[in-house]
Amino acid sequence: GEDVEQSLFLSVREGDSSVINCTYTDSSSTYLYWYKQEPGAGLQLLTYIFSNMDMKQDQRLTVLLNKKDKHLSLRIADTQTGDSAIYFCAGFSGGYNKLIFGAGTRLAVHP
Amino acid sequence: DAGVIQSPRHEVTEMGQEVTLRCKPISGHNSLFWYRQTMMRGLELLIYFNNNVPIDDSGMPEDRFSAKMPNASFSTLKIQPSEPRDSAVYFCASSLEDNQPQHFGDGTRLSIL
Numbered sequence: 001g002e003d004v005e006q007s008l009f010l011s012v013r014e015g016d017s018s019v020i021n022c023t024y025t026d027s028s029s030t031y032l033y034w035y036k037q038e039p040g041a042g043l044q045l046l047t048y049i050f051s052n053m054d055m056k057q058d059q060r061l062t063v064l065l066n067k068k069d070k071h072l073s074l075r076i077a078d079t080q081t082g083d084s085a086i087y088f089c090a091g092f093s094g095g096y097n098k099l100i101f102g103a104g105t106r107l108a109v110h111p
Numbered sequence: 112d113a114g115v116i117q118s119p120r121h122e123v124t125e126m127g128q129e130v131t132l133r134c135k136p137i138s139g140h141n142s143l144f145w146y147r148q149t150m151m152r153g154l155e156l157l158i159y160f161n162n163n164v165p166i167d168d169s170g171m172p173e174d175r176f177s178a179k180m181p182n183a184s185f186s187t188l189k190i191q192p193s194e195p196r197d198s199a200v201y202f203c204a205s206s207l208e209d210n211q212p213q214h215f216g217d218g219t220r221l222s223i224l
Contacts, residue, residue, distance in 0.1 A: 042216050
């Protein structure tokens, strides 16, 4: 089954770029997702990438997928204090329609 | 466009009591998921339904937990009897189909005293 791993914490200065990394084990997942969770709220779907793509850009967000290394990253340009949250990557477990989430990366943005 | 709606947002009750959590998925979505989130275990899938039929309930912790989806617009997760270790945030999510992006509700924060 799928296993998804993320670093737990990232601290950046306001205005800098943030890069959140994720590794996964199951290469059969058709889509890979990034979710954002703010305190006291549910998970908000930020963006997703189809497995046959290498990169997807959406305004300040850039998703990079390295299928060979099973590595997914989320880059946030010009990070703002409003970007402070927990970011989860997720992928489907092969053969099962079950979305497996990483433990989440807590992004702290400081002035 | 209404998202996934969960109720109540917060529930505090004493151990042994029955707890019922409710979820209204996004209209037109055929798959519905119940998750539990805790600091220790992160986000865990409890059960998911496709076209109102339970497909995978392997994440349901024990017989005290049950879930139903009587129609396409409503689902419940019930805990009876509740225990302090059930304290967590419970999320409901829905998707067009079960291999499509999932959209989450704001969750129910459950505290069992």
